């Protein structure tokens with residue numbers, strides 16, 4: 001039988017990327033950031049000058065994109081063809097446009113198929129929005145990582161601006177609220193599906209959150 005799959009979903013700012021990486025490293029599993037795949041497809045389509053609102057064209061091109069995900073949790077990589085896009089996909093122009101790809105049904109079907117192929121090989125922690133429900137509903141461990149809106153906002157501000165003063169919080173608030181709204185049309189990631197364990201990290205340190213997920217792995221395997 002295939003090796004362990006740990007599925008982790010959560011909203012932006014829940015800390016799921018960091019937590020998922022740490023869990024994968026602790027368990028010597030591979031690590032897949034599915035958000036990075038949506039971002040990389042967005043990057044490539046924009047690079048080609050494609051209008052993302054042209055759903056038909058974007059959906060037709062998506063399966064042809066040579067996306068290469070490096071799954072080492074200590075050094076995850078994202079390439080499109082020969083180009084390393086790890087930094088470029090974090091730019092705000094990508095964060096703003098990515099929901100047009102995430103809500104494109106054909107592009108989504110293609111990425112979900114690629115993600116399912118990786119899940120089928122096992123030994124992997126996969127994080128995103130629809131992993132516990134669509135990509136790996138049979139995963140041995142399924143976790144919804146939540147955090148209060150306040151906490152998520154502060155974490156994003158720290159990430160984007162290096163501090164959590166009023167200016168940084170204001171600048172971040174709009175982005176977080178808009179992405180939550182966009183993403184809520186993508187997947188119902190704000191509520192746990194049946195059988196999914198919820199970890200609320202609002203009052204937990206990173207170490208405590210990683211430990212909580214590792215305990216769930218112990219319990220479920």
Ligand code: C5P
Pocket residue numbers: 012034035036038039098099102127128129130131179182183186
């Ligand atoms: O996780 P991250 O914030 O990098 O994801 C970027 C975007 O990709 C999300 O805002 C969402 O629109 C989309 N996404 C998705 N399904 C996933 C992962 C990400 O639709 N499994």
